[in-house]
Amino acid sequence: MSDQQNVPSLLRLQTKEVQVHVKMAFYQRRGLLHQLLLQTPRLSDESKSSFLTNLELVLTRSSRLRDTKAAFQSKTTPEAWSRKTTAGGAEEQHHGNYIPNAVGETEPQREPAAAEGLEEAANVEEGDLCDEEEEPAYEWWKSKPKPKKTRKEVMADLKKFLWNPETREFMGRTAKSWSLIILFYVSLYAFLATMFAACMCSLMWTISPYTPTYNERVLPPGMMMAPHWNGFEISFNASDKSSWIHYVEALESYLTPYNDTIQEQQNIECRENRYFMQDDKEESAERKACQFKRSLLRNCSGETDPSFGYSEGKPCIFIRMNRVLGYLPGDGTPINVTCVAQKGGPENLGAIEFYPHSFFNLMYYPYYGKLRHVNYTSPVVAVQFPNLKTDTPLTVQCKLNGKGIINDSPQDRFLGRITFTLKVGGY
Known part of the structure; x- marks a missing residue:
């Protein structure tokens, strides 16, 4: 099989690898790989085994992403993907993950589609990498800092907090809520005052105003x-x-x-x-x-x-x-x-x-x-x-x-x- 016939298959394979890796990198970078697995429909044992095998293969190939992207961005010609055969007619070694077709198998002409997929994958990854460069280096489990408000926005929020005409709330509470909480605290402190007065009365009943209970410390x-x-x-x-x-x-x-x-x-x-x-x-x-x-x-x-x-x-x-x-x-x-x-x-x-x-x-x-x-x-x-x-x-x-x-x-x-x-x- 000639080099020209193997190039489309190689391009298609590399394009799919880039797309999968971009998605995997996206989910791994944000700790959301479990969401990808949860979204996978239920599989039979045979399909599950196949899925795990393919996932292992993708993870193994993901380490070569940077070399692949460099090749895509430099618009390397198809001839650069493979090395020249040796003088003894040895089998050609390709730079990249090349899987030869079966004997007698022909590859349909999908160069335009492969090029489009290649360009889409490169754009997706390039956009994702740009996002990585633009985003601040915050850990994914920490909330990002809120933008600083202007003085006008702060005053507007304060006015809305003091009186919200839409919900008719004063300082975050409606009239019913305020009445309930005031009633609660009035009842609470009235109970505490009553209990304190009862304790003081009980204490005064046990103390004589004429004779101290203890006077050993003054002798x-x-x-x-x-x-x-x-x-x-x-x-x-x-x-x-x-x-x-x-x-x-x-x-x-x-x-x-x-x-x-x-x-x-x-x-x-x-x-x-x-x-x-x-x-x-x-x-x-x-x-x-x-x-x-x-x-x-x-x-x-x-x-x-x-x-x-x-x-x-x-x-x-x-x-x-x-x-x-x-x-x-x-x-x-x-x-x-x-x-x-x-x-x-x-x-x-x-x-x-x-x-x-x-x-x-x-x-x-x-x-x-x-x-x-x-x-x-x-x-x-x-x-x-x-x-x-x-x-x-x-x-x-x-x-x-x-x-x-x-x-x-x-x-x-x-x-x-x-x-x-x-x-x-x-x-």
Whole structure:
């Protein structure tokens, strides 16, 4: 068989191969090969075997697509598809996938049709490749980015979102939808508010307004002092009234509830050195309070010396224990107060005087709370330093001492103790 007779068959075969490969490449590139298989009608076993065989053959030949397309685009003459036979008359070898016809089989003249199919396949593949070049390199499973809208389009979309006259929707919802969702949230929050109110009522019914459920964290009591105008630092010059007048005013305000007239009107005289127990009364009944008169503080009362010793360089301070409801300090023994010089030396601090005593009398305990102990005034211990060495900075610490008292806790510097600095200038 001559070369001219084999050329049409070769062209037809290559044309079909290109068309099939273009389709296969198209589906494979987009991961849609399964759609091609699903569209195939049901086949018999023999047809299925034939289909799989042909599919394997097509996949094997698809690797030669680029060489085939290059040949088509260069419009190579049919003679270039085959090589010259050898001098010994050996069988011709063709460049491409050549399947010779059977002996005696003639090939009909289909050059025009083959050329048309060839041109169509080349155009299809060329268009597909152009699409590949023009399309951005996005993965097929990812959505392509939307084109950026202009400002006019954005405003139009916003207006349509706020009110759509076609569907009569406001912000994407109809009147019925809005009414239903508002009703739902009103019902939801009304239910939550009711449940919260019920829980609070149940909790309040279990809590007494007069007695705390737990008060272990406030035992033993802490300690506080007055005055504390500038923190816990007392520094003044005895000859300069402006340097100590604010301390005097603070002490005067602090002692106002302790005035003798007020104490006599509101409180009663109690027996000393014993607890004033009033547990036999009803829980809500008002409790009486023992008198603590200001005059008991003597030199630190502000009555004999309105300057509380500050004008003479002999300052007074007041020490008191924090109130703890129901607390019985000392377990029958009064809690006493001691003050020492931590820095500066005891010789510079000198002797210390306490008024009315250096301890807290038991008759002011227990404390029954603000609602029942209406006129209660906490007992105080006045501490005066009459022999201070002037112009010497001192660090003074006062402590509570007694049974059940903790005064050395590293976590709380006010638990059972108070530390302050003291510096008095001379005349």
